[in-house]
Amino acid sequence: MIKLTNIDKYLDKKFQRTYILKDINLELEQGEFASIMGPSGAGKSTLLNILGFLDDANSGEYHFFDEPVHNLSEKQKSQYHKSHIGFVFQAYHLIDELTVYENIEMPLLYRKVKGSERKGMVAEILDRFNIVAKKDLFPHQLSGGQQQLVGVARALIGSPKLILADEPTGNLHSDQATEIMELFQKLNKEEGVTIVQVTHSEKMASYGNRIIKMKDGMLLENFPHMAD
Amino acid sequence: MLKNYLKIAFRSLRKNKAYTIINVLGLSFGLACCIMITLYVQEETSYDTFYENGDNIYRMVLERKYPNHVSYYAIIPGGFSEVLAEEISEVKQSTRLIGFSNFSAIVKYEDKVFEEYYTFSADSNFFSVLDFDFVQGDPSSALKNPNTVILTQSTATKYFGNENPVGKNIEVNGNPIEVVGVMEDIPENSHIKFDFLSSSTNLGFLNNPNYISFSSYTYLELEPGTNKDEVEAKIPAVVEKYASSQIEQNLGISYSEYQAAGNGYVYTLQPISDIHLISNLESEIKPNGNIMYVYIFISIGAFILLLAGINFVNLATAKSAERAQEVGLRKVMGSERKHLILQFLTESTFITFVSLILGIAVIQLALPFFNNLAGKSLELGLLSNTLTIPALIFIVLFVGVLAGLYPAFYISSLQPIEVVKGKFKSNSKGKWLRNGLVVFQFSISMILISGTLVVYNQMEFIQNKKLGFNKENVLVLERLNVVNELDSFRNALMNITQVTSVSTSSTMPGGYFFGSQFQKPGESDVLTTKSLSVDDYYFETMDTKITEGRAFSEDFNDSLNVILNETAVKTFGLENPIGATLTTTNPDQNGNILSIDYTVIGVVDDFNFESLRTNVTPLAIYSNESQVGFATFMPIRFESSNIQQTVANIEETWELYAPGEPFLYSFLDSDLDRMYKSEAVSGTLLAFFSILAIIIACVGLFGLAAYMAFQRTKEIGVRKVLGASVAGIIILLSKEFTKLVGVSFIVAVPVSWYLMNNWLDNFAYQTELSVWTFLLSGILALGVALLTVSWQSVKAALTNPVNSLKSE
Structure with a gap:
């Protein structure tokens, strides 16, 4: 599904080149639930951003379903955003001016899903996440966990093949975090959604089936996690 | 989708109330102005378009x-x-x-x-x-x-x-x-x-x-x-x-x-x-308009709308940092750029629409006042004119799109990565643009202010120009043909204590002068003059100087004498004018040619008997005793602080000599002012619009200053903790805007100098363009700008740094 070959990402400053990512080679299969771990500044988020087409590498190749991402246009990238990739953020990033319902509905608007169909889809996911009662509230009226739940629901509504999550539980207390992680695990197992998350916590990483360790912009070790 | 755009526009505007109010206020004043000017221009260009052929x-x-x-x-x-x-x-x-x-x-x-x-x-x-x-x-x-x-x-x-x-x-x-x-x-x-x-x-x-x-x-x-x-x-x-x-x-x-x-x-x-x-010729039926003023007002209308639009652009780009998160997020959700552009255009159009509603209210309130100033009877005709509403909708779309275009393209170009990184700083490119637009706004404001000042100077100049006669304290009676015994009437008036001098004449300065043609005996050169006839007391009453010879007098029969002004003497090349004989030839009522010889008995100082738009032309003054003489007007000079009493006394006398006839009078100085009505009206309108322009510019500046102060809250907090004084902070925040106003001044001066020089060319007698006019307009604009900015600066400077640094 994903194939990174010799990916470099660096900043040039006067006579010095600082590598953020150096010579990353990584393959991810469909159905994997991978956790990227490592100390601050290791390049985890940058790697995730590159995976999500949000950032470009300076050199190297990136194939997404055999499509060379490094050659895609802005518009093609947004097509993939619509149909293949869902994002979950540490700070939730819900739109303050929209209600829960409208936030979840937004990706469908960009996919030009018809009104009645949209309604059904949003209703279904609200139901699944058990937040029907909250649908007319605005983000600031929700707790952090509830907001993240909405964030996940929003990421899922487009039925993406890949979910990218940057410290999805970083702002949550443990009960809420567990709830989100269990949700991820369920999605991964029952629906076969590929998930890549960045996390600092071994516990959170343990929900997945693969851990990718990073340090100083390089992959340290890279092995399937045999939790079960 | 549109519903969604409108919804988010509405909610986002509701959330940022101050921003919305500033935008809506600026735009609604701009729109109101622009619509009023459109009505005015429409009316001015609709003259005489209704004849079948x-x-x-x-x-x-x-x-x-x-x-x-x-x-x-x-x-x-x-x-x-x-x-x-x-x-x-x-x-x-x-x-x-x-x-x-x-x-x-x-x-x-x-x-x-x-x-x-x-x-x-x-x-x-x-x-x-x-x-x-x-x-x-x-x-x-x-x-x-x-x-x-x-x-x-x-x-x-x-x-x-x-x-x-x-x-x-x-x-x-x-x-x-x-x-x-x-x-x-x-x-x-x-x-x-x-x-x-x-x-x-x-x-x-x-x-x-x-x-x-x-x-x-x-x-x-x-x-x-x-x-x-x-x-x-x-x-x-x-x-x-x-x-x-x-x-x-x-x-x-x-x-x-x-x-x-x-x-x-x-x-x-x-x-x-x-x-x-x-057409602005002699003897028009009524004072006509002037295409130049139509052009001036069209440009002012466009500029004012532009100023309001600039406010929108400035505030929107300044606030783009706050919108960046939403934009990035939407992009991540798969929004294409065109969707975002459309969304922001919907938002600006929505603001424009709200402003229009408010603007219409402003128009309804301001139109009577505007009509009064401009001497028009304009109305908006929302329902009576079927074209009004489509035109307004067009204006909303046009202004909305125009104002929203740049912010829409700019904001939608932001990259989602910025959001994910969680930080966004407005870049220097946006700052240059904002500064440029502020300079533009203030240049326009200064041009309008200095224009207004020049028009007022010129009006003042005209009112105080030495005309060669004294226009103060002269009451003018008309229609002397209804007075029974003119001589006794005159004597009765002279008996009123406040009245110092009474005269009669065929016309008054600024009025209708008949033409005369003179020849020297035996020569073919023709001198064509404007003419009037006066009695023996005219020069004394009007306070006009005879420079050579004498005035008409009770002691002489002046029926064949004539007085020329200096220009006539010069034009005709009379070396010794006094005593010269001039022949006029005119057909009488039956078409027979009558030749009459007149003797020049005096030369009068070149007084301005016509508007100051033109130079003094040759003038021949006959006596009322002459064949062409007639008395229609009666200028009465009085000396009194109690004008009401004087008028009452004159009216009493009038009723004795013209029983049953209405008593109609005017004052010479206000009659003369009426000649410059169109300039006076334009001056007032110009003042009206320059005030509006500067208000709009300042509303925008206020928003911008508020935003910048907000952005620098942390910096200000740190500076204060490190020992900066309140005054120091105020200066820090005001310095930048002062620089911008300075640049505007440099842009505005040559433009307004050129424009006002052109305008003054309408007058033969012009006030001088003084450096002070421009300096004053600059100082005025700077003063207003500083006042606007200082409100924000003082507020920011007085904030307790504990509060501004707490969040970090």
Whole structure:
């Protein structure tokens, strides 16, 4: 599904080149639930951003379903955003001016899903996440966990093949975090959604089936996690 | 999708109330201004566009060349109307309108007495050229018979109320006249105005066709498809054919000699719908507009809207940091750029729409005031005019898209990565643009302010210019023909203690001067002058200086004496003017040529007897005792602080000598001010709009300053903790804007200097453009800008740093 070959990402400053990512080679299969771990500044988020087409590498190749991402246009990238990739953020990033319902509905608007169909889809996911009662509230009226739940629901509504999550539980207390992680695990197992998350916590990483360790912009070790 | 855009626009505006209020206020004032100006321009350009054959109707006007100057007349010799229709095949028909709005008539019906200024006469075919609508009577026959009159609807109502006016007799200046028709009022948007229209067969002087002295407004209807240039090219031949013999008869020189001396008649045709805006000749029926002011106001309207639009752009780009998160997020969700652009355009259009609603309220409140200033009766006509609402919708879309375009493209270009990184800083590119736009706004404001100042300076200059006579404390009575014994009336007035001097004359400065032509005996040179006749006390009453010789006097019979002004003496090259003999030749009422020799007895200082737009032209002053003399006006000089008492005393005397006649008076200084009405009106409007412009610019600046102070909250907090004083912080925040206003000043000065120099060229007598005018406008703009910014600066500087640093 994903194939990174010799990916470099660096900043040039006067006579010095600082590598953020150096010579990353990584393959991810469909159905994997991978956790990227490592100390601050290791390049985890940058790697995730590159995976999500949000950032470009300076050199190297990136194939997404055999499509060379490094050659895609802005518009093609947004097509993939619509149909293949869902994002979950540490700070939730819900739109303050929209209600829960409208936030979840937004990706469908960009996919030009018809009104009645949209309604059904949003209703279904609200139901699944058990937040029907909250649908007319605005983000600031929700707790952090509830907001993240909405964030996940929003990421899922487009039925993406890949979910990218940057410290999805970083702002949550443990009960809420567990709830989100269990949700991820369920999605991964029952629906076969590929998930890549960045996390600092071994516990959170343990929900997945693969851990990718990073340090100083390089992959340290890279092995399937045999939790079960 | 649109619903979603509107929803988010509405919620986002509700959330950022201050931002919304600033934008809406600026835009609604801008829109209100722009719509009012549109109404004004629409009205100004709608003049005389309602005639059935309007495209083929022209007014014939005259450029009269004299050896030393040129004069332009709206009236031409009465003889041409008929002969042009005969001689030039392209002229389908021609008609004349005769009347002078500065001479009043007294109209009586039963016991009602009114003074009327617009009693005009016209040829019987007048209505077949200019098809004004009739309420009663037959337009084709109404003007055929002498001693008949057509009234306009409102005049008819004024005199007859609900009675049927047709068949009734009224008395005009003592002559009984029968009302034969009632026509609709002449629309405000016509250069023509009259309340009474009688048959031209009443006017004896038209019986002998005249081709050289000016009397009639002449309207030609050309055959459809005729080019006016072709007709104009044929006119000189007709003029030569008919005018040359009269010139030879009067002056004893041939037409070619006359022309060789620098005299000439150039007749041109004005399309009737252009008259209001392009024609500003002598003896116009009513003061016309000026195309220059239309252009000026169109530009002001556009600029004001631009200023309001700039506020929007500035605030939107300044706030883009706050929108960046949403934009990035939407992009991550798969939004294409066009969706985002559309979203932001919807938002700006929505703001514009809200502003329009408010703007309409502003217009409803301001329009009466504006009408009062501009002397118009404009209305918005939301429901009465079917075009208004579509036009307003168009304006909303146009302004909304224009104002939203840059922010939409700019904000939608932000990269989602910025959001994910969780930080966004407005880049320096946006800052340059914002600064540029602020400079533009303040330059426009300064140009408008200095323009207003220059107009006011010039008005002041005109009002205080030494005219060669003293216009203060002179009360003017009219219609001396109704006074029974003029001499005793004058003596009775002189007995009033406050009155120091009383005179009579044929006209007053700024009024109608008849023409005279003089020759030295046995020579062919012709001096054409404007003329008036005065009594023995005129120069004393008007406080005008006789520089050589003497004034008219009780001790002499002055009927064959004349006084020239210095320009006339110079123009005619009289070395020893006193005692010189000048001959005039004029046809009498029967067409016989009369030759009269006048002796020059005095030379008068060049006083400004016409508007200060023109230089002083040659003037000949006859005595009232002379054959051409007549007394219509009575200037009365008084010395009193109690003007009311003086007027009451004069009125008492008037009633003794003109019993039953209305007492009508005016003051010379205000009569003269009226000549500059269009400049005064434009000056006031300019002031009105420059105030608005600077308000709009400041509203934008206020928003920008608030935003910048907000952005620098942390910096200010840190500086304060490190020991910066409140004053230091205020200076820090104000410095940047001061620089911008400084740059605006450098941009504005040359532009406004150039523009105002052009405007001043309208006047023969100009005030000087002073450096102070520009400095003052700069200081004013800077003052207002600093005041606006300092509110924010002081607020930011006084904030306790604990609060601003807490969040980090």
